[in-house]
Amino acid sequence: MNDKIRPAPEVLLAAIQREEKQAQRGKLKIFFGMAAGVGKTFAMLQAAQALRSRGVHVLAGYVETHGRAETEELLQGLPFVPRLKIPYRGVELEEMDLDAILQLKPEYVLVDELAHTNAEGVRHHKRYQDVLELLEHGINVYTTLNVQHIESLVDTVRQITGISVHETVPDSMVDRADEIEVIDLPPEELLKRLSEGKVYTPERSAAAIQNFFRKGNLTALREIVLRKTAERVGMDLQEYMQAHRIEGPWKTVERLMVAVGASPYSEHLIRWTRRLAATMEAPWVATYVQTSHALTANEERRLKRNIALARELGAELVTTVDEDVATALIRVAQQKNVTQIVVGKSHAKSFWERLRGGSLVNRLLGDSGGIDVYVVQSDAAVPEKNKRRAPLLQAGLLQYLQAAGVVIVVAALCFLASGLIDYRAVGMFLLFTVSLLALLVGRGPIFMAAALSASIWNFFFIPPLFTFHIYAFADALLLGMYFIIALVGGELTARIRKRDLGVRRREQQAVALYHLARELNRAKTLDDMMRTAEHEIGLAFNARVGCFLPQAPDKSSLALHPASTYTPHAEKELTVASWVYQNRKPAGRGTNTLLFAEAVYYPLLTGNGAVGVIGIAPLLARPLTLEQEGLLQTFLHQIAAALEREMLRAAAEQAHVLAASERLYKTLLNSISHELRTPLATITGASTSLLDEHTAKERERRALLVSDIFSAGQRLNRLVKNLLDMTRLESGMLKPNLEWCDANDLVHVVLRQLAAELAHHHMRLELADDLPLVRMDFVLMEQALANILLNAAQHTPTGTAITLRTAVTEKVLTFVVEDEGEGFPPEALEHVFEKFYRLPKAKTGGTGLGLSIARGFVEAHGGAIFAESRLEKGARFILRLPLTEAPRTPEEILA
Amino acid sequence: MAPSPIILIIDDEAQIRRFLRVSLEASDYRVVEAATGHDGIVQAALSHPNVVILDLGLPDMSGNEVLMKIREWSSVPVLVLSVQDGEQEKIAALDAGADDYVTKPFSMGELLARLRVATRHAQPLADTPEFRNGHLFVDFVHREVAVNAQPVKLTAMEYNLLLLFIKHAGKVLTHRQILKEVWGPHTVEQTQYLRVYMAQLRKKLEVDPTQPQLFLTESGVGYRMVLLEA
Numbered sequence A: 001m002n003d004k005i006r007p008a009p010e011v012l013l014a015a016i017q018r019e020e021k022q023a024q025r026g027k028l029k030i031f032f033g034m035a036a037g038v039g040k041t042f043a044m045l046q047a048a049q050a051l052r053s054r055g056v057h058v059l060a061g062y063v064e065t066h067g068r069a070e071t072e073e074l075l076q077g078l079p080f081v082p083r084l085k086i087p088y089r090g091v092e093l094e095e096m097d098l099d100a101i102l103q104l105k106p107e108y109v110l111v112d113e114l115a116h117t118n119a120e121g122v123r124h125h126k127r128y129q130d131v132l133e134l135l136e137h138g139i140n141v142y143t144t145l146n147v148q149h150i151e152s153l154v155d156t157v158r159q160i161t162g163i164s165v166h167e168t169v170p171d172s173m174v175d176r177a178d179e180i181e182v183i184d185l186p187p188e189e190l191l192k193r194l195s196e197g198k199v200y201t202p203e204r205s206a207a208a209i210q211n212f213f214r215k216g217n218l219t220a221l222r223e224i225v226l227r228k229t230a231e232r233v234g235m236d237l238q239e240y241m242q243a244h245r246i247e248g249p250w251k252t253v254e255r256l257m258v259a260v261g262a263s264p265y266s267e268h269l270i271r272w273t274r275r276l277a278a279t280m281e282a283p284w285v286a287t288y289v290q291t292s293h294a295l296t297a298n299e300e301r302r303l304k305r306n307i308a309l310a311r312e313l314g315a316e317l318v319t320t321v322d323e324d325v326a327t328a329l330i331r332v333a334q335q336k337n338v339t340q341i342v343v344g345k346s347h348a349k350s351f352w353e354r355l356r357g358g359s360l361v362n363r364l365l366g367d368s369g370g371i372d373v374y375v376v377q378s379d380a381a382v383p384e385k386n387k388r389r390a391p392l393l394q395a396g397l398l399q400y401l402q403a404a405g406v407v408i409v410v411a412a413l414c415f416l417a418s419g420l421i422d423y424r425a426v427g428m429f430l431l432f433t434v435s436l437l438a439l440l441v442g443r444g445p446i447f448m449a450a451a452l453s454a455s456i457w458n459f460f461f462i463p464p465l466f467t468f469h470i471y472a473f474a475d476a477l478l479l480g481m482y483f484i485i486a487l488v489g490g491e492l493t494a495r496i497r498k499r500d501l502g503v504r505r506r507e508q509q510a511v512a513l514y515h516l517a518r519e520l521n522r523a524k525t526l527d528d529m530m531r532t533a534e535h536e537i538g539l540a541f542n543a544r545v546g547c548f549l550p551q552a553p554d555k556s557s558l559a560l561h562p563a564s565t566y567t568p569h570a571e572k573e574l575t576v577a578s579w580v581y582q583n584r585k586p587a588g589r590g591t592n593t594l595l596f597a598e599a600v601y602y603p604l605l606t607g608n609g610a611v612g613v614i615g616i617a618p619l620l621a622r623p624l625t626l627e628q629e630g631l632l633q634t635f636l637h638q639i640a641a642a643l644e645r646e647m648l649r650a651a652a653e654q655a656h657v658l659a660a661s662e663r664l665y666k667t668l669l670n671s672i673s674h675e676l677r678t679p680l681a682t683i684t685g686a687s688t689s690l691l692d693e694h695t696a697k698e699r700e701r702r703a704l705l706v707s708d709i710f711s712a713g714q715r716l717n718r719l720v721k722n723l724l725d726m727t728r729l730e731s732g733m734l735k736p737n738l739e740w741c742d743a744n745d746l747v748h749v750v751l752r753q754l755a756a757e758l759a760h761h762h763m764r765l766e767l768a769d770d771l772p773l774v775r776m777d778f779v780l781m782e783q784a785l786a787n788i789l790l791n792a793a794q795h796t797p798t799g800t801a802i803t804l805r806t807a808v809t810e811k812v813l814t815f816v817v818e819d820e821g822e823g824f825p826p827e828a829l830e831h832v833f834e835k836f837y838r839l840p841k842a843k844t845g846g847t848g849l850g851l852s853i854a855r856g857f858v859e860a861h862g863g864a865i866f867a868e869s870r871l872e873k874g875a876r877f878i879l880r881l882p883l884t885e886a887p888r889t890p891e892e893i894l895a
Numbered sequence B: 001m002a003p004s005p006i007i008l009i010i011d012d013e014a015q016i017r018r019f020l021r022v023s024l025e026a027s028d029y030r031v032v033e034a035a036t037g038h039d040g041i042v043q044a045a046l047s048h049p050n051v052v053i054l055d056l057g058l059p060d061m062s063g064n065e066v067l068m069k070i071r072e073w074s075s076v077p078v079l080v081l082s083v084q085d086g087e088q089e090k091i092a093a094l095d096a097g098a099d100d101y102v103t104k105p106f107s108m109g110e111l112l113a114r115l116r117v118a119t120r121h122a123q124p125l126a127d128t129p130e131f132r133n134g135h136l137f138v139d140f141v142h143r144e145v146a147v148n149a150q151p152v153k154l155t156a157m158e159y160n161l162l163l164l165f166i167k168h169a170g171k172v173l174t175h176r177q178i179l180k181e182v183w184g185p186h187t188v189e190q191t192q193y194l195r196v197y198m199a200q201l202r203k204k205l206e207v208d209p210t211q212p213q214l215f216l217t218e219s220g221v222g223y224r225m226v227l228l229e230a
Helices: A009-024 A040-053 A069-074 A098-104 A127-136 A151-161 A171-175 A187-195 A202-211 A215-243 A265-280 A297-312 A325-335 A351-356 A360-367 A397-416 A423-438 A443-461 A473-522 A526-541 A571-583 A626-691 A693-697 A699-731 A743-753 A778-795 A850-860 A890-894 B014-026 B037-046 B063-071 B087-095 B108-122 B156-167 B175-183 B191-205
Strands: A028-033 A058-062 A084-088 A091-095 A108-111 A140-146 A179-183 A256-260 A284-290 A316-321 A340-344 A372-376 A543-550 A558-560 A600-606 A609-618 A739-742 A762-766 A773-776 A801-808 A812-819 A864-869 A875-882 B006-010 B030-034 B051-055 B078-082 B100-103 B130-133 B136-139 B144-147 B150-152 B172-174 B215-218 B222-225
Touching: A028 A040, A028 A215, A040 A058, A040 A069, A040 A108, A040 A140, A040 A179, A058 A098, A098 A127, A108 A127, A127 A140, A127 A171, A151 A215, A151 A265, A171 A215, A179 A215, A187 A202, A187 A215, A256 A265, A256 A297, A256 A325, A265 A284, A265 A297, A265 A340, A265 A372, A284 A297, A284 A325, A297 A316, A297 A626, A316 A325, A325 A340, A325 A360, A340 A360, A360 A372, A397 A423, A397 A443, A423 A443, A423 A473, A443 A473, A473 A526, A473 A626, A526 A543, A526 A609, A526 A626, A543 A571, A558 A571, A571 A600, A571 A609, A600 A626, A609 A626, A626 A693, A626 A699, A693 A699, A699 A850, A739 A743, A739 A778, A739 B191, A743 A778, A743 A801, A743 B191, A743 B215, A773 A778, A773 B191, A778 A801, A778 A812, A778 A850, A778 A875, A850 A864, A850 A875, B006 B014, B006 B037, B014 B030, B014 B108, B030 B037, B037 B051, B037 B063, B051 B063, B051 B108, B063 B078, B063 B087, B078 B087, B078 B108, B087 B100, B087 B172, B087 B175, B100 B108, B144 B191, B156 B175, B156 B191, B156 B222, B172 B175, B175 B191, B175 B222, B191 B215
Parallel strands: A028 A140, A028 A179, A058 A108, A108 A140, A256 A284, A256 A340, A284 A316, A340 A372, A762 A801, B006 B030, B006 B051, B051 B078, B078 B100
Antiparallel strands: A084 A091, A543 A558, A543 A609, A600 A609, A739 A773, A801 A812, A812 A875, A864 A875, B130 B136, B136 B144, B144 B150, B172 B222, B215 B222
């Protein structure tokens, strides 16, 4: 069936997106070999020369010839970038000049030795990071790599050759290579070249053959190279088959999970899982279960490294909190649809583990149900240096002294009262004391307190006194039980307390997060948001915070937000922030990139890219714990989402405004062209008639035509005035010029202005006597009132009455205009003040702007205007002006 | 018969100049034209106009500049032509020494009435002991005021205000000008005084205070006492 061979949409999409992305990014070609000397650099240079002969701009970014003559020959004619000279402990180290290459923007650049670690002071810690940046900038890279430097193969290589490799390249780097060219050379050939001195100088060659370049080693490495390449070819093929709908033997969906911890074995487990996942082409999850068990600084560091390794190798990371590791692992596995769990071999040693049902492995095996569990042998080569610190040493000395003091004081009191109480009751007292102590001090001191109190009880209270001998069997039993109960009680309480602390800490984090989310939601403007973000991060991480936002209009450069509590001292800090913004990766202190910076910078990432950068300068020089780092990531995520939301909103608003103004523009054109043409036609027609002598001779006709021209002119004038008023309103520049005005005078002026227009209506005035002076813009209000009266006159039959009323209260000045026309159809009421709205049956000659202008002017005064149909007949307009200051009567002013 | 008055039109629009010339010549004025501010200033000196009609929107210099240049050496009445909504512009011109304004578009009747007032002003005022304007009668000697022959009592301030209007009868007065003349230079921002006094003056001197005929409000600019037909 067709369904079968149709690839899942997400697979297609992923392929398309990858292709698109890669189109913008540079292409990476790796010249891949089993060891030094197989001719990777040589092959790379050959390829470069071939490109150059085709006229392609190739640049030698960094090429290491190791003094090999045939290789150096191939460098002839290739333009190169001078190396950076980095002073380091009295020596000068040479590194690739990344910025120079970025500036030159070649089509291809040659970067030898991908696994190289850069000297301090260079932007990136590792050369492959340099390469990634080059690729991001659309530059194609040719590079070389030996198999032993691939992260996930480090263990295997060590097992084969016994050599630990420290310079590694993450597998993802190899995975993203667009092309891998295997430079294969049979081991015999290589050894021959080596002995001929073509690889190293003769002295070094001898040592090399002794150590690394043994034939067995080389054969094994060669096999790994070929297998790795074959694996990759297989993957490419499968992708190709899916993209081109070739039916193939689809695998069931497998998903692996590895448990990550602070143990040194973890690293091995992670690598092992990655290899398995790669061969199964299955996604994999790395899960860290956080328990109440406190990690030492060393463990914390190792844990971070392990997690970073898992991330680098392409695992999906899950962190969960639980006291019971086995339960947590199974829970995550079920949530993530994991089919196989990988754990290390461990031995149930502790009493508690036995109580719970055995070691982690046993419990996983018992509870995992349908999930397969791989138990991997820990690598014996890793020395077990990091034993858990004895609980005795975890608590401070002070707690020991306190616990001992309390036990001694209680014992002394009991001793004084020994005449009154039985020695068995003393045991109860001491037990009670130890239980209480467990609430206050750690495990170690409790252990000590239990032992101490047992000894004291035995020595001072249990007969025979002042010896550790015990007569009665029952007493011995009691002492034994006492000791166990004190220990268990103490341990349990200490555990609860610890867990409680953990819960409280998580609660604090949850509160901080909630707080941030709430405040971000409340923030109305971008500035508010930034202030909130800076404040909350500063509070939660005890740090000064700097926020960098892209600057309009092209958004290419960053600017520090004024609310920032962290102000970088040097220009270079801004450079770091910019790098983070452009490359969307954290950088700065404590990272692998630009580590010389004062602060660490994180990009604010959203689905559409970076929206800003947050710089964090901790007040205390302590690196963030894993937990804090997680919290910070969540914070950044929230902030980025809020920022994006705000930016989208602003964009949407702008789009809306644009759409509205476009609509207005169209309506304007339609309405205006008609409104302009009608009077122009009248004027042209009437005046050409007047030019005709025959028509002009007749006095009456002449008068009629002239008056037509006159009223057309007035109509045009009114239209222009309305348009100008509308423009003033729309421009937002309208600012009422408030002065003390006489409202009655306003009415008179309006009536005089409209004398001609109102001549055919019966004007009824109901003006309040002695209206006080009110502050308003006389001209604007005159126009507003005139527009309303004119509207009434235009839409009512001649001969009907129009009533104008005024009234003043303490706070409001009201004008009411009532007419006796048709009133409004109900659906029109909400539209009458809209621009260009005209009643369906309205007489011609209006622009549909008058009422809209009236409303604009009144609203500019902070007032309001309403329209309604009268109960009797006709329409009513109510215009209200708020009186910000108490109206002043003439008497008050003159007083 | 006195020679007909000379009107200088300073306006850059040829159409406006043409229709003004036709209409004014029909009303027995002589017309001199200038298309730029610069030319206008020269013509104002050369042709000894009785009235200058000055458009405020000129291409080469602002109307107010032209006005000030002319005022440096001449007190010829100047009538400015202004656009709608140009209240500030009008006030500036009036305060800078223009005698009156007409808002475009204007009717010829309105312009001719303003010209009549302006030319009348230009004539030396005969020292008459009394003033009559429609229903209003003022006897300067006895400081007596009557409306429709009924005596009206005015306070000293109201009387001073009335005198100012009579002195500039038919001409617009800006709020600033009135306040400065009647109350002194420090009150020029206190328009509320003026509103109150104008309301009282109207109450006492208008036949129907709800429909003022004598003292008209020029919105946003000031007041004008209209010369009523006898």
